[in-house]
Amino acid sequence: MIRVELSKMLRRPLTWVTIVALNALPTLVAVLLALTDIGPRPGTGPPFLSAVLTDGTLFPLAALGIVLPLFLPVAVAVVGGDAIAGEVQSDTLRYLLVRPVSRLRLLVAKLTSIIAFVVLATLVVALVAYVEGKLLLGKATGGVVSVSGSALTQTQMAERTGMAFVYVVLAMLGVAAIALLLSTMTDSAVAAALGTIGFLVASTVLLGLDAAESVKPYLVTRYWLSFVDLFRDPIRWTDVIHGVLAQLAYLVVFAGAAWANFATRDVNR
Amino acid sequence: MIRTQGLTKSYRHVRAVDSIDLDVREGDVYGFLGANGSGKTTTVRMLLGLVLASQGEAEVLGESMPRAAKSVLPRIGALVEGPGAYPHLSGRANLTLFDSASGPRVRRAARRARVREVLDQVGLDPDDKRPTKAYSLGMRQRLGLAGALMRRPPLLVLDEPTNGLDPQGIRDIRELLLGLNRAGTTVFLSSHLLAEIEQMSTRIGVLDRGRLVLQSDMAALPTETGLVRVRTPDVAATVSLLDGRVEHREDDVVLVRIEDPATLNHRLVSAGVRVREIAPVHRGLEEIVLAATETAAP
Numbered sequence: 001m002i003r004v005e006l007s008k009m010l011r012r013p014l015t016w017v018t019i020v021a022l023n024a025l026p027t028l029v030a031v032l033l034a035l036t037d038i039g040p041r042p043g044t045g046p047p048f049l050s051a052v053l054t055d056g057t058l059f060p061l062a063a064l065g066i067v068l069p070l071f072l073p074v075a076v077a078v079v080g081g082d083a084i085a086g087e088v089q090s091d092t093l094r095y096l097l098v099r100p101v102s103r104l105r106l107l108v109a110k111l112t113s114i115i116a117f118v119v120l121a122t123l124v125v126a127l128v129a130y131v132e133g134k135l136l137l138g139k140a141t142g143g144v145v146s147v148s149g150s151a152l153t154q155t156q157m158a159e160r161t162g163m164a165f166v167y168v169v170l171a172m173l174g175v176a177a178i179a180l181l182l183s184t185m186t187d188s189a190v191a192a193a194l195g196t197i198g199f200l201v202a203s204t205v206l207l208g209l210d211a212a213e214s215v216k217p218y219l220v221t222r223y224w225l226s227f228v229d230l231f232r233d234p235i236r237w238t239d240v241i242h243g244v245l246a247q248l249a250y251l252v253v254f255a256g257a258a259w260a261n262f263a264t265r266d267v268n269r
Numbered sequence: 270m271i272r273t274q275g276l277t278k279s280y281r282h283v284r285a286v287d288s289i290d291l292d293v294r295e296g297d298v299y300g301f302l303g304a305n306g307s308g309k310t311t312t313v314r315m316l317l318g319l320v321l322a323s324q325g326e327a328e329v330l331g332e333s334m335p336r337a338a339k340s341v342l343p344r345i346g347a348l349v350e351g352p353g354a355y356p357h358l359s360g361r362a363n364l365t366l367f368d369s370a371s372g373p374r375v376r377r378a379a380r381r382a383r384v385r386e387v388l389d390q391v392g393l394d395p396d397d398k399r400p401t402k403a404y405s406l407g408m409r410q411r412l413g414l415a416g417a418l419m420r421r422p423p424l425l426v427l428d429e430p431t432n433g434l435d436p437q438g439i440r441d442i443r444e445l446l447l448g449l450n451r452a453g454t455t456v457f458l459s460s461h462l463l464a465e466i467e468q469m470s471t472r473i474g475v476l477d478r479g480r481l482v483l484q485s486d487m488a489a490l491p492t493e494t495g496l497v498r499v500r501t502p503d504v505a506a507t508v509s510l511l512d513g514r515v516e517h518r519e520d521d522v523v524l525v526r527i528e529d530p531a532t533l534n535h536r537l538v539s540a541g542v543r544v545r546e547i548a549p550v551h552r553g554l555e556e557i558v559l560a561a562t563e564t565a566a567p
Binding site for chain 1: 314317318319320321338339342343345347349350351352353354355356357358362366367369370371372413416
């Protein structure tokens with residue numbers, strides 16, 4: 001079933017349209033930076049964006065920083081919201097269930113395919129950004145400077161980029177699980193996606209509110225940009241680990257709720 | 270093949286399906302009749318484990334549903350309330366995908382051959398590469414049926430299988446199903462179309478507002494009315510001869526309440542009454558169903 005779901009995901013127009021859309025903003029940013037040579041002042045704007053003018057190979061990281069807070073979660077919400085509700089809308093859910101595909105296996109396959117989508121989307125964004133950085137942006141070579149100011153070797157840089165990539169994927173687990181839950185609760189894929197986005201917006205609003213200090217560590221969006229800490233020297237692990245744990249907690253709670261809701265639900269459509 | 274006992278589905282205050290005892294035997298073409306909204310689809314969904322019964326038991330292919338879904342469902346070909354297909358994929362790709370979604374590993378070549386076979390069986394072109402969103406309703410219905418046939422199931426559960434088909438299509442499907450039935454497949458067919466059921470079924474069940482008001486072999490249906498219809502130019506003579514037994518007269522037709530047409534014919538002819546036509550009056554399925562539905566009405 002997992003193989004079937006993956007093949008469905010890869011053959012769906014929605015997947016590729018979303019990935020193209022995800023690449024649009026970083027590409028626009030790269031073009032604008034190349035044309036104007038005006039970067040944000042160091043320490044402001046999306047992470048790494050000021051550094052790419054001198055070293056274009058950092059642009060994949062900058063691109064991930066650009067898509068992570070908004071576009072990637074929206075894409076995950078759309079793809080995740082479609083998981084079960086989309087099958088209802090195409091009248092195919094009942095035919096999968098009478099094959100029979102067990103409801104648990106279907107949910108696991110759906111979750112796997114959402115995560116595979118995140119990996120694919122993140123990879124494409126990183127690769128496209130790498131090519132753009134090479135072609136359009138700063139050509140400076142020689143040691144990369146860490147966020148803390150000291151120099152990082154090529155190998156260190158490669159390792160940390162790999163870890164950042166994994167972190168970005170993990171950061172989407174919570175969104176994926178929330179979208180999956182909502183997708184089992186409604187017959188409308190759009191409603192499930194919008195509900196998920198609403199959840200994320202609420203989380204972001206609370207992050208900006210001082211009165212919400214006590215709940216902040218538990219918000220799904222709280223540690224999203226902590227991958228920047230991987231480029232400090234030495235790496236500051238605290239927030240990164242918190243972030244991963246928070247995502248795993250969201251995954252367990254919401255995917256569990258999705259299973260509890262879907263296992264005994266009447267499939268009337 | 271299918272037995273239920275007191276199968277019930279309640280939604281808050283409404284009993285959509287009210288304590289029904291279905292009995293479908295091997296080799297039957299079972300016609301499950303009922304108006305739209307009478308609970309047919311809910312019943313079918315309970316048999317397939319899509320909807321959980323509020324009360325009662327269902328046994329399908331000798332095992333309890335939905336507990337034994339894993340071993341029962343692979344042996345059922347199902348079409349439930351309209352076909353379903355991924356709109357951006359071709360009919361062939363859809364069948365392949367559903368077939369590989371679960372069940373034993375099938376060699377790719379074998380699956381491809383089977384897909385072509387069933388598409389051909391239902392009258393779709395196996396080489397059609399168009400996505401199913403370009404299909405007409407009738408084509409989609411045929412594709413759904415092809416999906417049900419994929420695994421050569423001993424039991425077909427089909428909910429309104431001829432929905433959206435043109436008269437020729439309905440005939441094709443009817444012949445296909447009857448052919449499969451002759452080869453040993455049991456067919457459970459739900460429909461609101463009396464004529465369709467009457468032409469195909471060996472056994473019927475009638476659902477009315479959630480209750481099974483009639484279940485019988487077609488051959489055992491009470492079609493006798495005890496009436497004989499006589500056409501004669503000598504109406505007046507007939508009436509005076511059979512006074513008290515004539516139920517109705519109109520132009521040159523007289524309806525006579527009598528058991529045996531042969532005795533009646535002999536009596537009329539002996540008395541010099543000329544008879545143009547004489548035949549016992551049978552009730553059609555429609556009247557029987559209506560009568561059963563009316564007696565059940567509160």
